[in-house]
Amino acid sequence: MERERTPRKIIEKGIRHHLGGLSLSNTVILLDYLGVDWSRVAVYNRIQKADIQPADGDNPDRVAVDQKAIRFNDEQYWLYAAVDPQTNRILPSGLFPTYTISIAREFLTELAEKHDIENAVFLVDVADDLIGGLRREGYSYRVEQHGFRNAVEHVFREVERRNHLFSNCFSHVDPPTAET
Incomplete structure (x- = not known):
């Protein structure tokens, strides 16, 4: 045959x-x-x-950003994430021990190194640290609770689901491994 x-x-x-x-x-x-x-x-x-991936260096015109508290081994960390709402593509994310304006700026700097976001409008909820970081970095932003910002909320729901499964199976893992 x-x-x-x-x-x-x-x-x-x-x-x-x-x-x-x-x-x-x-x-x-x-x-x-x-x-x-x-x-x-x-x-x-x-x-x-x-083994083909989309080209990096995209320049999305909108970027949905948010941060969310997640727990590993009874310790709380903050996950920052950015999503291109038109493609639902996850842009850089980072896990931090706390949330502050300076950490938001660090996250935005990492995002700017990997993607052309100079002219992008950032969609945020009422997260003071992200708004403060966007202001200090000189980025345009719009407070939006629904609409295009829902893309980042879908990502966080999936991350929470996976985190729950991960923490149930690997409760002994340290945060750097968990971030990876």
């Missing part, structure tokens, strides 16, 4: 569409339309095997 190989152009098209923002499920539908019967797992594995 001879194995039927998927044409390279169709594989490349599926990978390009997924990296362009198409979900795994929708990529499967696209490939099915092109005559390829792959599961979501098969698409995911093929993308991982290709």
Whole structure:
């Protein structure tokens, strides 16, 4: 029995569409339309095997930022995260022992090193430390509770879920390992 190989152009098209923002499920539908019967797992594995990532240095026009208290081994830390709400792509995040304006500035500096955010409008909730950091760094921001800022809230819900599972299984792990 001879194995039927998927044409390279169709594989490349599926990978390009997924990296362009198409979900795994929708990529499967696209490939099915092109005559390829792959599961979501098969698409995911093929993308991982290709080892292609979107180009860094993106310049999003909006960035949703927030911080959230999380617990490891009965100690509280603050997770700062940024998300491009148009692509739901997670930009840099960081785990800090407390939250202050200077820590928010440190987080924003790291973000600026990796992405062109000079002209971006930052979407924040009423987090005083982030607002203070954005003001001191000279960035534009808008206080927004819903809408595009929901992207970062989805990320935090998933992080909380994974953190809960992680802490149940690996309660002995130190914070640097947990951050990784």
